[in-house]
Amino acid sequence: MRDNSEVRKHNKKKIRQELRKNIRASKQQMSNMTGLSVATCNTLLNEMESEGEVISEKSLTSKVGRSTSIYSLNEHYGLYLCLEFSIVKTKRVLTWNVMTIYEHVLERSVETHDFLDESMLLKVITDIRIKYPRICSISIGTPSIAEHNIIKYCDIPELEGSSFVKELSLPVAIENDMHLKAYGYFKAECVENEIVTLGLFSEHLLPGTSTIVKGHIIRGANQIAGLVGFLPFGISREELKTKFSSDSHLEFTAKSIVSIIVALNPHKMILCGDLLNLREVELLKTTCANSIPEEYLPTFVYVEDMEKYYVRGMFHRALEVSEEYEHH
Structure with a gap:
């Protein structure tokens, strides 16, 4: 069971998140958005204002001159x-x-x-x-x-x-x-329940991928989740680096992507890196379809600059x- 200070922090976080999304709100509007009582919103907003985290301004609510306080975050507080x-x-x-x-x-x-x-x-x-x-x-x-x-x-x-x-x-x-990069893409382009994988394929570097599952970064037990350069390609890591070049990478890139699709089944496969362009991504999708039925492939998206x-x-x-x- 959380103590009062923890509950207060949690409720302030709710208010902060709503003000980030909605920019301005009255106490009543904040109550509707957060599910907190008007009294609780009043107490916390007054406290946050006294600390400088939020600012308020009066706004007329009717023709008879009644006004209410409208709150917003102080953009330069933190x-x-x-x-x-x-x-x-x-x-x-x-x-x-x-x-x-x-x-x-x-x-x-x-x-x-x-x-x-x-x-x-x-x-x-x-x-x-x-x-x-x-x-x-x-x-x-x-x-x-x-x-x-x-x-x-x-x-x-x-x-x-x-x-x-x-x-x-x-x-x-x-x-x-x-x-x-994957987390930022998810925050900008995806809905809450989506699974998205980002794959980076650059010349003469071992490839890397990262997956976001419903808003959570998949890091693994010791942070190596997604390092597909560790896959057993049957050659040394140094030799593998030489395979990631403009004229020889397709086979190894496709195998890397297939391994991720089979393990995590993402909705979207975001691809970037200097080895790739729109044409290469279409080729990769075709190559991956040789291993996985096309109906089970994710949506392939090419992003030039992440x-x-x-x-x-x-x-x-x-x-x-x-x-x-x-x-x-």
Whole structure:
């Protein structure tokens, strides 16, 4: 049984979620949307207003001059830092966005480095927090396995073994980049009960997939769920990388996709990466139909650029880890 403080936090979360969706609401409207009593909404909204989290304005409700308070979230009360890093032709690319509760980007930066280790990342984050002291949580996307907020098997060798949680003293979510891209796509394009798998196929890199089942990221017991580069193709991992090239990848890409379809049976198969285009995706669908009857295949969707979904996935993880932190 939850104590009163837990119930209060849970009810505030309900109010916060409704204001994110509906932007503005009176106490009566909030009661209708959340199922909470008007009295409870009144108490919590007044408390959130006194703390600066919500703001109110008077609105006339009739011709006789009666007014009611209309509430909305204070967009700058809490900010969210979404930070990602990747490797492009040996260069380390660091991208970050400072975002509001309504997903508006206050500032975005893309930096290129020859070397990028934990101390450099911490300095970047510290500088951003000095500029934006209202940052309340951080989401970090990594091209790696992120096990218990520790970076493992990273494409950027100098970040191997890094973790930022203790040093940052605020809620932090470190997540595999594929998970975040798939999660962002789900949040933007899917309905609540859908299963969606994202597959990334890039030249001379081991492929990766990530699946969202009804809003939940499938990470597995130790975060390797979806790493189809570990499938037993009968050749070494280094040799497998060479097979993922423009003239030889179709067989291995199709086998990777078929394994995911058989195991998880998604509604949608989202495909991206520099090995693919619309024509390649149609070829893949035809090849997969040689193994699985076409009527059981998911909808194949090609997305050329996943960045907007990546940012959305990072934002939602930052939002979630902030709310999780409040309950501890």
